[in-house]
Amino acid sequence: MSDVTMTVNGKTVSRAVRGNELLVEFLREQLRLTGTHVGCDTSQCGACCVHVNGELVKACTIFAAEADGAEVSTIEGQANPDGSLNVIQQAFQDHHGLQCGFCTPGMVMAAASLLKENPKPSEQEIRHYLQGNICRCTGYHNIVRAIMAASGQEVEGGAIAAE
Known part of the structure; x- marks a missing residue:
């Protein structure tokens, strides 16, 4: 010890x-x-x-x-000082970036790290960064949308808006 x-x-x-x-x-x-x-x-x-x-x-x-x-x-x-969800957590909720929730803490932590390094990542950059995180439920599409939304990028309908 x-x-x-x-x-x-x-x-x-x-x-x-x-x-x-x-x-x-x-x-x-x-x-x-x-x-x-x-x-x-x-x-x-x-x-x-x-x-x-x-x-x-x-x-x-x-x-x-x-x-x-x-x-x-x-x-x-990760929550805000008042206990409310931070921007990444809120984006995961708003864009249905979770299903069973098991991978969500790791995904949120990875997203925070990515956005610190790259404040406006592309869809491809997000997908590349998340390669070390496995989700067995969502298919990643909504996770990617959530991270793009958390970065302040526009996310329209079911598709990710191109820059």
């Missing part, structure tokens, strides 16, 4: 962790932040995506001890 201290969603936390404890386990089991999902345990699905020091990370691929001293942001930290 070793002690780790990190800032999670703006709050400093310190806990003892096992040497082989994954960040996803730490977040879910020790901090009870269960929005970060465990999907595949092999870094294939993206359901466990979080931000570590501003970078998109699959939390099943990093040990909690590796995040010692880091700033970690989870889906629970």
